[in-house]
Amino acid sequence: MLRRTDFYIDGQWVAPAKTNDFEVINPADETVCAVISLGSAADVDSAVAAASRAFPSWSALSLKERVRYLQKLADAYAARMEDMAQAITMEMGAPITMSIESQAPSGLSHLLAFIKEAEDFSFDHILSDEAPSEHIAHEPIGVCGLITPWNWPINQVALKVIPALAVGCTVVLKPSELAPLSALILAEMIDEAGFPAGVFNLVNGDGPGVGEVMSNHEGIDMMSFTGSTRAGMSVTKGAANTIKRVSLELGGKSPWIVFADADVERAVRGGVELCFSNTGQSCDAPTRMLVERSIYDQAVAIASATAEDTLVGDPREKGDHLGPVVSETQFNKVQGLIEVAIGEGARLVAGGPGRPEGLKRGYYVKPTVFADVNNDMRIAREEVFGPVLAIIAFDNEEEAIEIANDTPYGLAAYVQSGNQQRAQSVARRLRVGMVMINGAEQAAGSPFGGYKQSGNGREGGKWGLGEFLEVKSISGWQS
Numbered sequence: 001m002l003r004r005t006d007f008y009i010d011g012q013w014v015a016p017a018k019t020n021d022f023e024v025i026n027p028a029d030e031t032v033c034a035v036i037s038l039g040s041a042a043d044v045d046s047a048v049a050a051a052s053r054a055f056p057s058w059s060a061l062s063l064k065e066r067v068r069y070l071q072k073l074a075d076a077y078a079a080r081m082e083d084m085a086q087a088i089t090m091e092m093g094a095p096i097t098m099s100i101e102s103q104a105p106s107g108l109s110h111l112l113a114f115i116k117e118a119e120d121f122s123f124d125h126i127l128s129d130e131a132p133s134e135h136i137a138h139e140p141i142g143v144c145g146l147i148t149p150w151n152w153p154i155n156q157v158a159l160k161v162i163p164a165l166a167v168g169c170t171v172v173l174k175p176s177e178l179a180p181l182s183a184l185i186l187a188e189m190i191d192e193a194g195f196p197a198g199v200f201n202l203v204n205g206d207g208p209g210v211g212e213v214m215s216n217h218e219g220i221d222m223m224s225f226t227g228s229t230r231a232g233m234s235v236t237k238g239a240a241n242t243i244k245r246v247s248l249e250l251g252g253k254s255p256w257i258v259f260a261d262a263d264v265e266r267a268v269r270g271g272v273e274l275c276f277s278n279t280g281q282s283c284d285a286p287t288r289m290l291v292e293r294s295i296y297d298q299a300v301a302i303a304s305a306t307a308e309d310t311l312v313g314d315p316r317e318k319g320d321h322l323g324p325v326v327s328e329t330q331f332n333k334v335q336g337l338i339e340v341a342i343g344e345g346a347r348l349v350a351g352g353p354g355r356p357e358g359l360k361r362g363y364y365v366k367p368t369v370f371a372d373v374n375n376d377m378r379i380a381r382e383e384v385f386g387p388v389l390a391i392i393a394f395d396n397e398e399e400a401i402e403i404a405n406d407t408p409y410g411l412a413a414y415v416q417s418g419n420q421q422r423a424q425s426v427a428r429r430l431r432v433g434m435v436m437i438n439g440a441e442q443a444a445g446s447p448f449g450g451y452k453q454s455g456n457g458r459e460g461g462k463w464g465l466g467e468f469l470e471v472k473s474i475s476g477w478q479s
Contacts, residue, residue, distance in 0.1 A: 007047070008187040009046050017046070018040060020039075020040070022206075025328075036180050038205045045217075048143060048220060051198055051199070054198030058165075058198075061168070070114070076189040084185055086099070092179040093279070093326060094315060095315040095319065099315075106152065113444055114162045139472055144224060146161060159226075163465045180204050207234070225246070225248050229453045248457055252284050252454050254288065255286065256416070257290045257416060261418035271286050273310075288403075291394070303391060304369055325385070328363060337378065346370040351365075351366035366387075372393075401430065404430055405431045409453055410454045411449075412450070423438065
């Protein structure tokens with residue numbers, strides 16, 4: 001069992017201001033895999049003070065010099081890819097094959113992509129050819145408080161830490177206390193890369209003890225948060241006291257719309273598989289499948305068969321199976337929503353309550369599909385964050401759009417149609433931040449984020465850099 005109770009503050013590992021041990025549970029077998037410490041306001045104060053001291057010199061470095069540090073970090077990351085993958089599997093239950101192929105590499109991928117984006121970014125430019133003496137400068141906002149989730153732990157850490165450092169900000173990171181080990185490894189890499197003291201700081205903790213303190217802290221200029229919509233509201237309210245900028249990437253209830261002119265087998269199977277990926281623990285998971293009524297029965301049969309074919313097992317074993325959900329709390333939430341769906345009259349066609357057969361220990365959930373769902377049911381409106389799909393019928397394009405948009409969320413949507421013109425028209429009318437047509441994946445550097453209660457920020461590419469920049473206009477500038 002690991003014991004990692006120190007925080008990384010001002011370029012060194014330091015003990016917490018007061019002891020507050022917290023056990024990190026391996027969701028595969030419910031055993032304690034590590035002990036960390038939960039921080040307090042005193043720890044946040046120390047980290048913010050360090051970041052504030054470091055900001056003037058770090059922001060004054062040339063982009064070339066900051067990139068040199070990031071390239072050293074990339075080298076350190078590549079050397080410890082296996083350590084990162086093993087940590088993610090242990091802390092949040094991602095199957096090791098997924099950790100090796102997707103979860104762990106995502107951090108390095110974002111790191112390299114942001115280096116390129118920063119080198120191509122126009123930090124200084126004229127307003128226009130008509131106003132050449134109006135100079136526009138994009139400058140780092142200052143000390144940034146970063147709060148990241150457990151479902152894609154290093155992915156989300158990289159999407160915040162790397163662009164903030166690249167543009168000249170200094171940071172205080174609070175990773176999820178449920179999955180802190182991958183962030184601690186990143187801190188070791190940053191230390192190895194020789195970043196100046198105070199540029200990057202890490203304080204473990206929970207929402208009340210550290211997250212709320214960060215949101216309210218007068219020394220933090222910006223909060224960037226990824227997590228639940230409810231927690232995002234709390235961050236926003238706390239940040240309002242100092243009018244700091246807030247960037248939020250929150251929940252989703254994304255629709256997967258299947259029209260009758262699509263390749264039905266491929267479309268339905270792909271939707272189920274993406275819904276179940278990462279054991280359903282992705283904010284952009286397509287958890288509502290909207291199906292044109294003429295192919296509805298066919299789609300339900302395909303979805304049911306796909307779920308029945310989905311394997312669940314020990315994440316430490318290689319393969320394309322699903323692992324557990326992250327915690328007992330999450331397991332109980334998913335089980336409760338499955339029971340509610342049954343009680344509300346949704347037709348269970350695969351999976352259901354309880355653990356999969358043969359798995360008596362660990363937070364494993366049966367891959368579950370409900371048919372005959374309407375958009376008023378809780379299973380269609382609440383973010384489950386587990387391998388649970390709700391199938392809803394529609395009669396025409398207008399109804400499909402109406403159902404898709406009838407949600408407080410607006411993160412992602414997926415359109416399946418053999419008619420490209422219709423797919424594009426539907427995509428335009430969906431109130432979401434991202435639309436993927438016929439199984440296409442987002443390209444590298446594309447902005448990630450949503451509308452409505454799915455948040456107000458964008459991560460990735462030049463948009464990810466822009467989140468951490470202020471815009472200054474200077475009149476009378478002579479080149």
